[in-house]
Amino acid sequence: MEGWGKIVAGVVLGVAGTVYATNEDVRKRLPKSARDLPENVRQRFETAVSAAREASTRRRDEIMRDLEAHEAHADRPVRSAPEVKPEPEAPAGDEPPKLTGSIEEGSA
Secondary structure (H helix, E strand, C coil), X not given: CHHHHHHHHHHHHHHHHHHHHHCHHHHHHCXXXXXXXXXXXXXXXXXXXXHHHHHHHHHHHHHHHHHHHHHHHCCCCCCCCCXXXXXXXXXXXXXXXXXXXXXXXXXX
């Protein structure tokens, strides 16, 4: 039931925003602080976008520095990964595969 409160709050805010955006009489009757709210929200959004872009640029620069440092250490030869041989395909019948070889019992 905890999630219902968030849903109801979202619906109420959505309806209030729609009424505000479409009805000029409602906007005129609101107090000045409520009328300025969209401007404050827009400014906060622009500030947040600017901060996010700056953080993204700093992180990109940090990643590039790390890659350059890694490439400097990559002068030594790198061992290649061992080849993995594909497993043989299962027989095409309904029979389970036959075991080959002997099975050894472990000592107790």
